[in-house]
Amino acid sequence: MVWILLTILVSVSAGIYGEHRWPDKAGSGSRRGLLLILYFVLPPIVFFNIAHVELTFGGGAGIGAGILTSVCVGLLAWFFAVPVLKLERPVAGAVICSAILANTSYLGYPMVYTLMGGEALTNAVLFDVVVSYLTLMIGAFGVGAAFGTKAGEGFRERLKAFFLKNPILFAAILGLLAPDAIAPDIAVDISRLLVGIPLVVGFFAVGAILTEEVRDGVMKIPPRPHKPLGAVIICRLVAAPALLLLFTLPFSDVPDSYYLLAVMPTGLNSMIVGHAYGLDLRTAAEAIVYTTVIVLLGVAGWAVLF
Structure with missing residues (x-):
C-alpha cells in the first residue's frame, strides 16, 4: 500500500511541476x-480479467446493487443541490456528477490488486465495466445535458460514441465471448501488472490539469470548503458505500472488491463532463482534490494501524 501512496505523491508532483x-x-x-x-x-486488463471471471449469483446481485446505488446517490446529490441548497444549475450538475463518478479504474484497480489480490481485481473489473460506464454514459452525460450551460452532444451522438468510440466496451464483450484458452493464467497475471500504469498517468494528469485550472482561475489553492463540496463528500464517500452495503445485505458471496470500489474518490471524468457541458468546474476540481485526499489519508491510516 505504501507504494501506491508514494506513486500518487510523485505522479501528482510531477504533473504540477x-x-x-x-x-x-x-x-x-x-x-x-x-x-x-x-x-x-x-x-487488455478488461479483456483478460473478464475472460477469466466466474460470475456468481452474489457477484451478479452486487452489480445490480451497484447500479441501484449509483441511481440513489445521484438522487441524493440532486436533493442536496437543488431543493436544499438551491444551487445554480451548473453548480448543481457538477455536484451530481462529482458524486456519482468515482475513480474506479486509475486508483481503484491498483488498490484492489494491492489489498486483495488478482482474483479480487478480476471481479472488480467486471463491476467497474458495468456500473461505472453505465453511470458515466447515461447518468453523468444526462446530468450534463440537463444542467450545463452548453448544448453539448446530443443523445444520438452520445449513443453512437458509446458504441463506436468505447474500447472498454468492445474489450468487455470480447472477454465475455472468449473461450478460456484465449486467457491463460500467465496472460491474466501480466494484465494485472499493468494496473500500475494508469495510476502513474492518471495522477500525473490530476496534477497537470488541476494546475491548469488554478492558473485559469477556476479553483484556488488551498481550496476552501463550501456547501456544494460538502454535499459531494457526503454522497461520494459516505452514502455510496453505505447504500451498496445496505442493498447487498440479503445476498451472500458478494465480492469484497465491490465495496472498495464504492468508496473511491471523485474521478477525472467529472472534469471531462464539466468541460463538455458547461458545469461548474470549480466544484468538480475541488471535489477531486478533497475526496482523493480524504481517501488517501484513510488508506495511510489503515496502513499504519494494520
Missing part, C-alpha cells in the same frame, strides 16, 4: 496519455 515548467504542454500531453491508457492499457 510539468505544468509550471511547460505551461499547457503538460496538461495537453497528460490528456493524450489518458487516451493512450483508454485505448491500449485498460482494454
